[in-house]
Amino acid sequence: MPQHLPPLRFHPSFETIPPDEAEVEQGLTEAMLAIQRKTHADEGHAYRAVHAKAHGYVRARFTVLPGLPPEYAQGVFATPAAYEAMLRFSTTPGDILGDNVSTPRGMALKVFGVPGERLPDSTDEATQNWVLGNSPAFQIGTAKGFLRQLRPLAATTGLAEPVKHVLSVVTGATEAALETVGIKSATLTTLAGQARTELLGDSFFSQAALLHGDYFGKVAVSPLSPSLTALSEKPLDVTKSPDAIREAVSAYFRSLPAVWEMRVQLGTRLEATPIEDAAAQWPEDESPYVAVARIEASPQDTWSDALRDLVEDRLAFNPWTGLAAHRPLGSIMRARRPAYAAARAYRADANGVTITEPAQRPAA
Numbered sequence: 001m002p003q004h005l006p007p008l009r010f011h012p013s014f015e016t017i018p019p020d021e022a023e024v025e026q027g028l029t030e031a032m033l034a035i036q037r038k039t040h041a042d043e044g045h046a047y048r049a050v051h052a053k054a055h056g057y058v059r060a061r062f063t064v065l066p067g068l069p070p071e072y073a074q075g076v077f078a079t080p081a082a083y084e085a086m087l088r089f090s091t092t093p094g095d096i097l098g099d100n101v102s103t104p105r106g107m108a109l110k111v112f113g114v115p116g117e118r119l120p121d122s123t124d125e126a127t128q129n130w131v132l133g134n135s136p137a138f139q140i141g142t143a144k145g146f147l148r149q150l151r152p153l154a155a156t157t158g159l160a161e162p163v164k165h166v167l168s169v170v171t172g173a174t175e176a177a178l179e180t181v182g183i184k185s186a187t188l189t190t191l192a193g194q195a196r197t198e199l200l201g202d203s204f205f206s207q208a209a210l211l212h213g214d215y216f217g218k219v220a221v222s223p224l225s226p227s228l229t230a231l232s233e234k235p236l237d238v239t240k241s242p243d244a245i246r247e248a249v250s251a252y253f254r255s256l257p258a259v260w261e262m263r264v265q266l267g268t269r270l271e272a273t274p275i276e277d278a279a280a281q282w283p284e285d286e287s288p289y290v291a292v293a294r295i296e297a298s299p300q301d302t303w304s305d306a307l308r309d310l311v312e313d314r315l316a317f318n319p320w321t322g323l324a325a326h327r328p329l330g331s332i333m334r335a336r337r338p339a340y341a342a343a344r345a346y347r348a349d350a351n352g353v354t355i356t357e358p359a360q361r362p363a364a
Contacts, residue, residue, distance in 0.1 A: 005286045007071045007266035010216045014275050015329060024143045024331075029339040031150045035094035036346050043096065046350035047312070049343040051090035051106045053097065055199060056249035056302035057311050058087040058258070059361065062111045063294045072264055074213025075325030076114050076128050077292045084112045084361040085295060088311055089199055089249060092133070098242030102194045105134045107204040107221060108317035109295070112361045117324045121337070125357040128322040130219055131336075132204035134194075141279035143335035196238050199245050200252055201231030208278040209267065209329040210319070216275065216329055217266040218282060220289050225259035227252075250303050258297045263289035278332045310364040313353045316344045321357060 018024075032049035040046045062085040064077050073079075088108040097103070111128045118125065140146045203222040210219060223229045231252075238244040252258075265287050267273035273282045301307075318340045319328045328336065348355045 003286075004288065005268040007215045007217075007287070008268055008270070008273075009214050010211060010267075014216070014270060016276050017334075018144075018331070021143065021331065021334070024147055025335045025338050027147045028143060028150060028335045029342045031147065032094075032339050032343050033346055036343060036350075039095050040350055046347045047094065047096065048347065049094050049339075051092055051108070052094050053091050054308070054312060055089040055091070055105075055243075055246040056253070057307045057364075058089075058253065058297045058302055059300060060085045060087055060258075060295050060297040062109075062262075063296070065292055065294065068292060069290075071215055071266060072212075072290055072292055074215065075116065075211075075323050076111065077264075078213070083114060086110045086112075086311070086315075086361055087295070087297075088317060089245075091194075091245070099238040099244045099246075100242070102196060104194050105199055105202060105204075107132045107134075107202075109221065110315070110317060113359055114323065119320055119322055119324050119327055121318075121341070122321040122357065125321060126359040127357050128326065129317050129319055130206060130221075130322075131317055131319050132219070132221060133207050134202040134204050135207065136205045136218075136220075137281045138207045138278040138332060141277040141332075143331035145279075146332055146335070195233070196236055198231035198234045198236050198248060200228055200249060200258070201234055206319075208333045209273075209275045210333075211325060211327040211329060212264060212266060213325045215266050217264045217287075220263045220265070221260050221295065222263065222289075223258075224261040224294070225257065227256045228258050228260070246303060250301070253297070253300050253302045255299055257299060260295040261291050262293040262295060264292050265289045275330045278330055304364070306364045310362055313347075313351055314355055314362075316340070316347075316355050316357070318344070 035049045036046055039052065061082055063082045064080050066080040068077060090106045090108065091103045092106060093103055109130045109132065113126055114128045115126070138146070140149050201223060203220055206219040209216050223232065236244060236248055241247055265282055265284065267282070268287045272286055274280050319333065320337045320340065328334070344355055
């Protein structure tokens with residue numbers, strides 16, 4: 001049986017900056033802005049460049065667990081404490097699609113009032129942000145590969161929704177078949193990889209690496225309370241409403257509480273737990289996910305005009321907003337830094353709003 005390995009202390013040499021990284025980052029930023037400009041022109045409103053469609057907003061309590069081993073008691077997890085938090089559930093495209101179009105899902109988590117040394121872009125702020133997806137790793141391992149995927153996605157933004165629905169069910173098609181409809185396979189992968197199940201049963205992952213104090217690792221948020229775990233892989237009928245996921249989230253929280261567990265998987269050997277390959281799924285037999293915090297939410301209204309206006313137009317979720325102890329790592333994470341900043345600026349300017357990073361969770 002494989003043995004758990006001791007965590008590897010982070011060293012700056014673990015990150016490798018390719019010579020064309022600035023050019024790739026500029027390309028990613030331009031592709032994201034192209035998506036926003038297209039949806040802005042079509043909808044008359046500027047949405048996020050990715051994860052544009054929200055399915056619910058959950059006010060929660062984030063509690064750091066006591067008694068963590070020293071290698072896990074790092075950054076925000078160094079001291080047992082409780083904080084207010086906000087969760088935003090979403091799906092990945094930059095255009096607003098009906099839920100019959102099958103796409104991966106996301107959970108963005110913002111924890112308020114977190115003390116400690118900050119990342120350079122958020123020195124005057126007091127939140128810790130995580131941006132998570134419902135698969136353990138990215139489909140593409142590097143920023144350059146992600147750019148190759150994002151460009152065709154940008155080109156298909158605004159494509160008629162019935163066409164995207166057809167594309168989303170062509171899961172087993174070959175590359176040749178995909179090319180006959182004029183769509184790159186990376187686009188189809190993004191439109192076809194999600195089972196039609198209850199969103200609240202999913203686990204969500206940082207996918208790429210983050211600094212974890214003296215170490216480095218990945219983060220996961222998984223359902224813990226029985227009412228959530230019962231939804232894992234439970235089918236959801238998305239044919240009756242274009243907002244079936246949102247309606248299911250709202251229905252759950254009308255009467256039920258929810259508890260998730262945040263877990264950290266620390267890096268061990270660079271060969272097995274690489275930083276620069278975000279497509280690599282780190283082996284849990286060498287480094288298991290270990291619980292470091294709980295996220296608890298009471299029954300509540302997860303969708304209202306006030307909540308939507310607050311979260312969609314006046315808040316941003318960015319892994320570069322947080323503590324220096326949790327700095328994002330690897331080329332995809334580095335590329336997110338300028339791209340997310342540009343997308344946030346476009347959204348604020350186009351909608352005539354101020355996007356802030358409040359020290360306390362806003363009321364809505």
